[in-house]
Amino acid sequence: MNSSSISKFLFWLIVSVFSGTSLLISAVYLYLTPQLPDIQSLTQIELQIPLRIYTEDGQLISEFGEQRRRPLEYNEIPQQFVHALIAAEDDRFFQHNGVDLKGLTRAAIQLVRTGKKKSGGSTITMQVAKNYYLSSAKTFSRKFTEILLALKIEQELSKEEILELYLNKIYLGKRAYGVEAAAQVYYGVSLSELKLAQLAMLAGLPQAPSAANPINNPRRAKERRNYVLARMHTLGFIDQQQFDDAAKSTIIARYHGLKSEVEGSYIAEMVRHELYQKYGEDTYRLGFRVTTTLNSKAQTQANNALQTGLLKYDRDHGLRTQPNQKLLSPTKLQIYDNEITLTWPTELDDKQDIDWPKTLDDWQEELNSRGQYGLIHPAIVAQVLDSGAWIVSGRKQWSWLPFSGVKWAKPYISVNRVGREPTKTSDVLSQGQIIWVTASAESGLQLAQIPEAEGALISIDPSQGAIRALVGGFSYGLNKYNRATQADRQPGSAFKPFIYSAALANGLTPASIINDAPVVFKDAGLENTWRPENSSGKFYGPTRLREALYKSQNLVSIRILKQIGPRKAINYISPFGFPREKLSKDLSLALGASAVTPLELATGYTVLANGGFQIKPYFIDRIEVGSEEELVFQANPMQACLECTATAENSSQVNDAQSPQDENQALLDAISAPLSEALSAEAVASEAPAVRRLAPRIMDERTHFIMNNMLQDVIKRGTGRRALALNRNDLAGKTGTTNDQKDAWFSGYNRDLVTSVWMGFDQPRSLGRWAFGGNTALPVWVDYMGAMLADKKHNPFPQPDGIVNVRIDPETGLLARPGQKNAIFELFKQEQIPARDSSKQGTAEHNNDDDEEENSPELLF
Structure with missing residues (x-):
């Protein structure tokens, strides 16, 4: 084949390949083009954006999404x-x-x-x-x-x-x-x-x-x-x-996990659960931005107050020994590297043959695996001296732990006993020991331990139910169980204000005399005969209602409930926010034996704090979705309004003895309706302004004013006196301690804020013979409320019409004689002013007890 033929062959080969390729490309183009999507849809594609949860003031709480x-x-x-x-x-x-x-x-x-x-x-x-x-x-x-x-x-x-x-x-x-x-x-x-x-x-x-x-x-x-x-x-x-x-430049990159600006993991999980019920897996990809009702200052203060209280309780009961507590042996030097120059604390013993660079690297891995839980963080003891110890914490940071921060660590023997106080640091710490430490402005660095006792704190704006702070335990990272909303615990005497409110609504007065004497209660549903007694073990005889409340006398509460009847009391109390099925149908109701959650108890106190109106607590203020943050939900809670003119609806729902019980029952529903119900077509936000919704009154304003005044006496002269440290005239509340000190409570309020604190063990057992609501839960409440009310003006309730203040005999509860020196002033509804002759006072139970010996048990069936 000559060169001309070869050229022609190559030419046609190239043409054929080119033509074939062109045909192939054209075929592929014609085949694939109709299947190509609309490019403009790119601009409408919603990228997967995680769920983000914020406080009311825009601080990030948490983020959920892969x-x-x-x-x-x-x-x-x-x-x-x-x-x-x-x-x-x-x-x-x-x-x-x-x-x-x-x-x-x-x-x-x-x-x-x-x-x-x-x-x-x-x-x-x-x-x-x-x-x-x-x-x-x-x-x-x-x-x-x-x-x-x-x-x-x-x-x-x-x-x-x-x-x-x-x-x-x-x-x-x-x-x-x-x-x-x-x-x-x-x-x-x-x-x-x-x-x-x-x-x-x-x-x-x-x-x-x-x-x-x-x-x-x-x-x-x-x-x-x-x-x-x-x-x-x-x-x-x-x-x-x-x-x-x-x-x-050196590499400074390191993993920055989610940077929560406020620790609110318990309520973040509540939000996540609510959205998941409605949207399923779309919750984590549609870009929901949820603004909660939490206030960042309140939440931070609540976290610190509860943790501080639990750590103090723990210190007071000694250092628990940990048989498997890990000790790390410092690595011995094999070869000195003279080129390494390190700066150690001056008191560190440089005679020890320790390879500190290698040791610190090993220790850092151990510390990283421990995490940090609020106020406490892990550390490792580097060297023990009589006056304290050098410790190493995160990022190889050296700190001095003085003996004063270790001195509290008496050995735990039992909930009621501790061992001898240590005399030197080595009585407690050893080199290489992994410990927990905490710091405070007052005490400096202190040895700590993860508490066994737990607690909860919930704080609510009583005017419309917004939850401002919620802490469900010492640390969500340690235990995700939300005690604020899930733990049913007996409130003890913290429930008494609702019994007393029912009593005031049914004819009794703060001056009514009730006999504080032994009773025996028999019931087929109880395994043993019930013989309730006061926490002091004493009986005080005839006692005024007001005095019995601030002294928290149990037997008076039982007699009050007996007089008005458990059924009538339940009808009155349940609209305060207590599920009817949880309330005991017998006289044990008077002592707070019906288990409720801290949220439910705090909800009840909102009625006392807002002037007598029923509100429902809520924790989601609004929900926006997508990169454009389209508003899909805006809360519109009912508002308690003392100043508003009572509507027919409001006035018809006053929860007093004269109110129809079927109307009260109609008010009962779940404490917080699921968001899945709230996100209906009717609840989706629109441009139209929300209609103001007034909360129904469920407590007569005069009954409320007197009850609030009595609860103020709990703080001024009763079991809540520690709250006097806040130096305010608008605080009211009640302590609560259950049998064998298994639960400690304080629930209190002013018109701006209601806060309930609970402390106890998850598996109920005694907190110790000296643990009461007044010295265990109340200090946490004071710590929190002191910070939250520091810049708030005193805000007492105005006295309503129909209330009079008259002088009475403190022993009989009747009108004082002219010139009587020991007379005291007491509040009454105008139509309930007592007479001077005891025969004219027919509502007080003491008439039924005149012939009863003070210490003779009354048998109640």
């Missing part, structure tokens, strides 16, 4: 980062039309030479097409579809829009999707706050986000970062000086 993402608009992205990205990924991005022919050619040559697909020649636009529409399968058909989509995207979207889509979608390791989330994960700040070296580090991550990020592989990540910087220098984005400075 993909951490914070979308940015293009104008929020630093230009230097854009340069770093295109230098690393696609340096001709602003010139090509979506497909880089040079890159594709290079990828094809590599495939021919090696037989393997080493690179796909993808542009940023092609990656957008893949990330939003296609799978990651490495097939030729997917590649052709990717190319066609890229061309179509470039025709319909601007370069800036394409980059915005890419940067918000791309995975960059450590659950971070999008560049803003990556900046937060690796550096703990926004993308706009990063320096050149850090921006280049992030720009290099798309190539291998899991294997080459600066946390998993710092060396490889640094090499990739410097490659990006070199490309930026080559392309003229940075000068030589910028390159040199950035390339020399």
